[in-house]
Amino acid sequence: MLAAKSGRPSGRREALLQAAAEVFFEQGYAATSIDAIIERAGGSKRNIYNEFGNKEGLFSAIVNQNADKALTALAIEEIEGRDLRETLTAFGQHLMAIYMSPTLIGVYRIAVTEANRFPDLVKSFYEQGPGRATSQLAEVLEGAKKRGEIRADDCQRVAGHFVGMIRDNLHLQVVLGLRPPPLDEEVKEAVASVVEIFLNGVRGRTDK
Amino acid sequence: MLAAKSGRPSGRREALLQAAAEVFFEQGYAATSIDAIIERAGGSKRNIYNEFGNKEGLFSAIVNQNADKALTALAIEEIEGRDLRETLTAFGQHLMAIYMSPTLIGVYRIAVTEANRFPDLVKSFYEQGPGRATSQLAEVLEGAKKRGEIRADDCQRVAGHFVGMIRDNLHLQVVLGLRPPPLDEEVKEAVASVVEIFLNGVRGRTDK
DNA sequence: CAGGATCGGTAACGAACGTTACCACTTAAG
């Protein structure tokens, strides 16, 4: 049709990636047909095969691109606040926003689905995403521990607890399509609740 | 072949369900072929169509059966311990064991994958599984709150935090096939750490 | 023992899919 001028192949490529991501994330790899992608992106199959070689090439391009997007959005070195509570709150909100973004919901779904078919893709997704976030938080906690602000045996483990609480059932519900992503208001409430419990939890031990 | 006597149709049915579950959970719905199931279960396609009608019927039977399994394994009314710490520890270990069982890992994968194709199945899976667990824990917490043992604004929300911490990154890693399920020793350590933080977190507020 | 009905296996059918051959059209060079 006349959706895109034929003179801009890069625009074509982007449109294909966009449309393919939508369909892949919605339907899964096996259930997604090249025809369905073309129907959404316009143009013809020949376009896909010229640009990406085959179905698997297109899929890999999508996952890598979006994992990179999530990675660059995860620069928390800069959000270290005045005190630990502020840092945790900002980090939690940031994390929640990323986890709940349609893009990462889609990547998450596809990672779970195709874990067997594309183990390398899944590994790099985890390491660049949740794994990296946890490690970065663990470093922050390590610093707080040395300053005596918290008590913790294993900061890596405790950091995992924190990101687990952030994901909560909310993430699961959104991933399962049982509810829409939360609005800012709800995010703030949930993060505040998590930070409150977490801070009390790691600060002092009243017994034992 | 001679794997099952032809006189026991119920044995046949069970064998089919078992084999189909393995392939479905491993490959996903769309990528699983009837032939692949037969190859693993023995017999012939006719068997599947006589017993379950079609591919979708077989799939639904599997998910329902395994969701039921998880449901019946979730009777926590009986594991209320002497004090809150004991109850939470037992509940946490129970929950972790269920979440990490190969069966529920498979169901979880399929639920995430096929959320769009089978919304009703996914909904009942969530309500019978994570949703139910959270609600039951919320009731326990509500009791503790009335007895003054903990402080919490919204027990349902806080219960969500707890199950989130239990899932942790461990669950994600297992679901993604990045590591095997934890052994008993590791489960106990993780749950103890979670309970420690959670109890301190909801018990007293040292500031504010 | 005979007859009928039911179950299970084989093979085939029709549809859908990934991929590619082929051709029309546009574009740039001479």
Place this chain on the structure above:
DNA sequence: CTTAAGTGGTAACGTTCGTTACCGATCCTG
């Protein structure tokens, strides 16, 4: 203006898959 090159659309090919028609074997009934 002619021609060579490359891009994009259409149609077709071979394969795979869900489903079913057909037929032999098995088991229950009289």
